[in-house]
Amino acid sequence: MPDETPQPEHVIQVRDLVKTFDGRTVLDGINLDVLSGETLVVMGGSGCGKSTLLRHMVGSIKPDRGSIKLLGEEITTLEEEGMNEIRKQFGILFQSGALFNSMTLRQNVALPLQEHTTLDGDTIDIIVKIKLELVGLREHADKFPAQISGGMKKRAGLARALALDPKILFYDEPSAGLDPVTSAEIDILIMNLSRQLGVTSVVVTHEMDSAFRIADRMAMLDKGRMLLIDTRAGFETLRDAKGELDDTSGLIRQFLRGDPEGPITRRKLSTGYADDLLGEVPRHLRPHPSVQPTRGA
Secondary structure, three states: OOOOOOOOOEEEEEEEEEEEEOOEEEEEEEEEEEEOOOEEEEEOOOOOOHHHHHHHHOOOOOOOEEEEEEOOEEOOOOOHHHHHHHHOOEEEEOOOOOOOOOOOHHHHHHHHHHHHOOOOHHHHHHHHHHHHHHOOOHHHOOOOHHHOOHHHHHHHHHHHHOOOOOOEEEEEOOOOOOOHHHHHHHHHHHHHHHHHHOOEEEEEOOOHHHHHHHOOEEEEEEOOEEEEEEEHHHHHHHHOOOOOOOHHHHHHHHHHHOOOOOHHHHHHHOOOHHHHHHOOOOHHHOOOOOOOOOOOO
16 A cells, blocks of 8 residues: 655755855755754855855845745745745844844844734734743843843844744754853754744754754755765764765764864865965855844844
């Protein structure tokens, strides 16, 4: 008999995605599916293309070739007005939290509701309290960003990302700049929100402890190519593998372990001396936030 088990919905579909900057290919034929309700971690070293991929998925930049469907809608051909409607269905946690410094946490979280809904003030206030409670900040609602810690800023940014009840949450290096304990707290919050709200999460990170803690599936990029997409268990098996591996598997294992020797190291050593000495990295490949706030803080 045919398998009648319901198949997970594909909320994001990326097909044959190509992007070049100044003649250099940054994304080279990327294919990726994100399933409803899962947490997918996208990882790789600096300059691998993961930030550029995220920027494409949220509609910040257009590809040279390829397709991106978000919640069934092809976004690569959408005009800005249509893209803004799609953006109401997802939230983004920026690296820094990207809070508006002149607003309290309450006002930061209320802003998307004020701009994109017709709800009255009392209803918005109730929703804001609910979102701040979800991230453990309801009692700090009237504080300004300068009055709270880095971890609290991340949580406040997450509350704002949740304001419109998004179907998808994008996380841009959620553990960046945090101590190990606070980083673990953010990871647990991500997992709890996924379970409680059923949202689909896409997390860009190079923090392996965090990745293995939160992921349902993982995707590894290298030099603009998708090396592997697998379950967390599959990546754990590769991380713990003994003996010799082929170059691709060895490269992934070295990255997952953080080993000082392996294919990544040998590749760096093969770089020309002048390039290595001068560190000539193209501007578009230098580390930067995956997405930029559309309004100044």
